[in-house]
Amino acid sequence: MAESDSPRHFDEDARASVRAVLKAYKKAHKIGAPTLRVRIKESDPQKRELPISNLQRFLRGSHRTTDMYVGMFADFLKREEFELPEDEPGPLGVFGGALAVFHEVAQSDGLTEERAASLAGEYNKVASQTEPVYPILQLSIEQEDDRPYMPVKETHTLLAGEAELRFEGALVCVGGMNYVAMRDVLTQRPRNYWLERIKTADGFSDKYLSGDATEMLFREEPGDSTMRHEKLTLQAKG
Structure with a gap:
């Protein structure tokens, strides 16, 4: 692809x-x-x-770098013909x-292949x-073969389709429960879940997850709560 x-x-x-490949390039060449x-x-x-501050912030993911600089990094990696090594995990893989x-926890602790397959989906x-x-x-x-975790992504949207928030993280099985730790991809605000299957009598228990979500908020006024808690039910698509 031309630049x-x-x-x-x-x-x-x-x-x-781009960030994952650029960090892998930095690591492979042992440079700062x-x-x-x-x-x-x-x-x-x-x-x-x-x-230098723009590059460092992009590598840390602490600020939203402008598209121009991200394009510079992407084009540099193309010219170098450098790709993420197959055995190098991406950011979610490292976190998971x-x-x-x-x-x-290990795969044998509960996140078996069968359980992972039953959880995977939208x-x-x-x-x-x-x-x-x-x-x-x-x-x-998402299901990851032979891994004790599952990558998770989430979007929040208003009815008008505006003000979308995006989260990413990982799921692990802790004490028989499904624990999800995520972050806002833009602000790094944490959001966590405890999820479990809803037992139903109609044979559709594999279609529903119920749980508690906790999300950190930014403090706007003194005394305002910095946390949001929600009890919710999720239904699998299809």
Whole structure:
């Protein structure tokens, strides 16, 4: 793909992909951010400026870097013909593995292949015991072969289709329950779940998950709660 064909708008998934490959390049070549910055600048046909702070913030994921700089990084990796090694886990893989280690869980502890297959899929929120700020919630649980965790992604949307929030994280099985730890992909605000199957008499128990979600909020006024708690029910699509 020619550099001019590269997308000039990068969504959060594309940014995460560029970040993962750029960090892998930095690790493979055993260089720091200052040397990486020099290589990117010298390789850039337009010889654009690249503040070291912009590169460091992008690598940390602490700020939303402008599309121009993300494009510079993506084009640099294309010129270098560098791709993420097959055995190098992406950001969610690193987090999911660390979460499993932290809770001292293994695949044999409950997240068996059969259980993972039953959990994997797309879910919509169908009931809530609290008034939701974002009434439309979609949760995606992905299956990872031979892993003690499952990558999770979630979007929150208003009825008008605006003000979308996106979260990403991982699911592990702790004490028979499904624990999900996520973060807002833009602000890094944490959001956590405890989920379990709803036992139904109609033979559709594999279609529903029920649980508690806790999300950190930004404090706007002194005394305001910094947490939001929601009890909800999720239904699998299809």
